[in-house]
Amino acid sequence: MKRTASEEMAVERTHRRHEVEPLQTIDRLSLNQITTDRWSLREAAEGCVRAGVPWIALWRHKVAEAGLQESRRIIRDTGLQVSSLCRGGMFPAATAAEREARIDDNRRAVDEAAELGADTLVLVCGPAPDRDIDAARAMVEAGIERLVPYAESCGIRLGIEPLHPMYAAERSVIVTLEQANAVARAYAPEQVGVVIDVFHVWWDPKLYEGIADAAGRIVGYHVSDWIVPTPDLLMGRGMMGDGVIELRRIRAAVEAAGYNGPIEVEIFNRELWDRPGDEVLALMKERYLEHV
Amino acid sequence: MKRTASEEMAVERTHRRHEVEPLQTIDRLSLNQITTDRWSLREAAEGCVRAGVPWIALWRHKVAEAGLQESRRIIRDTGLQVSSLCRGGMFPAATAAEREARIDDNRRAVDEAAELGADTLVLVCGPAPDRDIDAARAMVEAGIERLVPYAESCGIRLGIEPLHPMYAAERSVIVTLEQANAVARAYAPEQVGVVIDVFHVWWDPKLYEGIADAAGRIVGYHVSDWIVPTPDLLMGRGMMGDGVIELRRIRAAVEAAGYNGPIEVEIFNRELWDRPGDEVLALMKERYLEHV
Numbered sequence: 001m002k003r004t005a006s007e008e009m010a011v012e013r014t015h016r017r018h019e020v021e022p023l024q025t026i027d028r029l030s031l032n033q034i035t036t037d038r039w040s041l042r043e044a045a046e047g048c049v050r051a052g053v054p055w056i057a058l059w060r061h062k063v064a065e066a067g068l069q070e071s072r073r074i075i076r077d078t079g080l081q082v083s084s085l086c087r088g089g090m091f092p093a094a095t096a097a098e099r100e101a102r103i104d105d106n107r108r109a110v111d112e113a114a115e116l117g118a119d120t121l122v123l124v125c126g127p128a129p130d131r132d133i134d135a136a137r138a139m140v141e142a143g144i145e146r147l148v149p150y151a152e153s154c155g156i157r158l159g160i161e162p163l164h165p166m167y168a169a170e171r172s173v174i175v176t177l178e179q180a181n182a183v184a185r186a187y188a189p190e191q192v193g194v195v196i197d198v199f200h201v202w203w204d205p206k207l208y209e210g211i212a213d214a215a216g217r218i219v220g221y222h223v224s225d226w227i228v229p230t231p232d233l234l235m236g237r238g239m240m241g242d243g244v245i246e247l248r249r250i251r252a253a254v255e256a257a258g259y260n261g262p263i264e265v266e267i268f269n270r271e272l273w274d275r276p277g278d279e280v281l282a283l284m285k286e287r288y289l290e291h292v
Numbered sequence: 293m294k295r296t297a298s299e300e301m302a303v304e305r306t307h308r309r310h311e312v313e314p315l316q317t318i319d320r321l322s323l324n325q326i327t328t329d330r331w332s333l334r335e336a337a338e339g340c341v342r343a344g345v346p347w348i349a350l351w352r353h354k355v356a357e358a359g360l361q362e363s364r365r366i367i368r369d370t371g372l373q374v375s376s377l378c379r380g381g382m383f384p385a386a387t388a389a390e391r392e393a394r395i396d397d398n399r400r401a402v403d404e405a406a407e408l409g410a411d412t413l414v415l416v417c418g419p420a421p422d423r424d425i426d427a428a429r430a431m432v433e434a435g436i437e438r439l440v441p442y443a444e445s446c447g448i449r450l451g452i453e454p455l456h457p458m459y460a461a462e463r464s465v466i467v468t469l470e471q472a473n474a475v476a477r478a479y480a481p482e483q484v485g486v487v488i489d490v491f492h493v494w495w496d497p498k499l500y501e502g503i504a505d506a507a508g509r510i511v512g513y514h515v516s517d518w519i520v521p522t523p524d525l526l527m528g529r530g531m532m533g534d535g536v537i538e539l540r541r542i543r544a545a546v547e548a549a550g551y552n553g554p555i556e557v558e559i560f561n562r563e564l565w566d567r568p569g570d571e572v573l574a575l576m577k578e579r580y581l582e583h584v
Contacts, residue, residue, distance in 0.1 A: 128536070130536075131536050131537070132538070133495070133536075164458065165456065165457045165458070165495040165496070166457070166458040166522070166525070169495075169522065169535075170520055170521060170522065175495055175497065176497060178497075179497045202425075202460075203425070203457040203460035203461075203467050204457070204467075205429070205467065205468060205471045226461055228461045229462060230458070230461065230462065232525075233522055233524075233525060243461075244420070244461050245423070246423050246424070
């Protein structure tokens with residue numbers, strides 16, 4: 001069968017893609033601690049030190065388990081850098097009082113991020129409280145508008161993370177990079193940026209356009225893989241290289257848009273969670289250099 | 293908390309939405325036979341007659357089980373109208389020979405649609421054979437380009453169905469209505485249109501824009517619901533009213549874009565499959581009038 005013009009272009013693009021250089025070091029590698037969910041914050045931090053991983057991304061429930069001051073001490077003592085705190089957001093709610101309570105909780109998340117030396121708070125924006133997804137999107141915008149002055153006063157940047165559309169009903173009504181960019185654009189890049197997680201955005205026909213439009217505003221980059229067949233909505237992420245995501249091409253686009261910060265490995269996967277953390281970190285380093 | 297301008301707009305829109313009239317009859321109701329998966333084609337057709345459902349959508353594997361000529365006889369004898377045949381597509385493949393075989397199979401699907409009196413063949417466009425999703429998208433375009441003249445000569449219109457992005461790796465690299473519209477636009481509306489299934493598109497921030505852009509080119513409308521929590525990627529669809537999709541609002545938009553054809557109920561759901569088909573059809577009729 002003769003190739004069409006668009007097929008020819010695709011083939012050529014594939015060839016160009018192979019020219020993207022692999023990463024030579026793990027200087028930018030960050031363990032998002034959900035990847036080693038069985039580890040406490042201290043265990044994860046010490047695991048990073050043993051593995052020579054210089055960055056870590058923390059989750060609030062893990063910080064709460066260890067205690068905020070103790071978490072801060074652990075981070076300081078291990079010398080790790082905190083790439084982000086997960087997570088603020090969850091803005092939509094049925095009543096004004098509930099929405100106000102969410103804002104209060106987001107302020108606490110900002111405080112924690114500042115205390116831990118993270119400069120970015122990741123926002124998972126939340127689902128609708130009812131069937132009205134547009135109203136929920138308006139509540140997200142209103143919530144961010146409320147939060148920005150406080151976050152700025154604490155030196156914390158908000159990072160809107162578009163989630164995969166399969167989470168639209170349960171986790172976030174912000175589901176495309178285009179949408180996240182549109183919300184972020186109302187603010188200075190130091191106030192509000194976007195967090196790009198390959199698992200959430202890889203399917204998007206407008207992905208590379210969205211990445212280019214996010215130039216100067218990308219405040220986080222997360223990697224994992226989309227495995228086939230996909231076993232589960234939440235726990236189906238795979239280690240880089242085990243799935244179908246064009247990791248190197250996406251990284252090249254993100255770098256071309258000006259992002260050279262930490263690269264978080266964030267994997268929800270029961271099988272990985274059941275393995276010893278040190279093994280997971282060894283595999284993560286190997287796959288990072290090979291596939292990211 | 294004071295409402296922002298965009299929240300006020302959302303509230304107002306919600307009020308307007310309630311003004312959409314419910315459907316008064318089941319004249320447009322079509323049973324997509326996957327909803328009663330345990331039924332053979334004959335059982336499904338006879339079930340529709342008993343329930344007074346005037347339309348049916350057929351699946352190729354069910355037609356094959358019954359035999360094409362026998363299927364045709366059943367449809368003629370029951371007096372049902374066929375809203376569509378599911379499905380052609382699956383264009384991308386690793387080699388030119390495999391892609392050619394897919395085209396041959398699509399030609400057979402067109403023949404079957406014509407034989408059964410369906411005017412539309414639904415296209416589920418297929419996943420990439422490797423990590424190169426853009427190349428696969430080009431293969432889809434090339435495949436449709438190959439198929440159109442044959443389909444037209446048989447009086448069959450092709451309906452590109454964008455699938456939910458969670459199926460991008462396993463079923464279709466066409467995942468948004470915007471993308472389906474862009475592919476369809478290269479042809480006359482009598483040749484290539486789009487099929488809108490609420491389950492696949494409800495999450496899309498550009499949904500209503502996409503529906504308006506599809507005006508005059510919508511060749512099928514499918515309903516079900518998105519249930520929360522979502523139990524499974526494939527089998528998680530619910531009966532209309534059991535989930536979070538704004539069914540009436542979406543139907544109003546589809547009608548405003550000029551579509552007044554059959555409305556297929558297409559539900560993959562183990563629990564429904566385990567119930568007697570007549571019960572499922574009774575519930576489907578009730579929910580159609582109440583929620584669609």
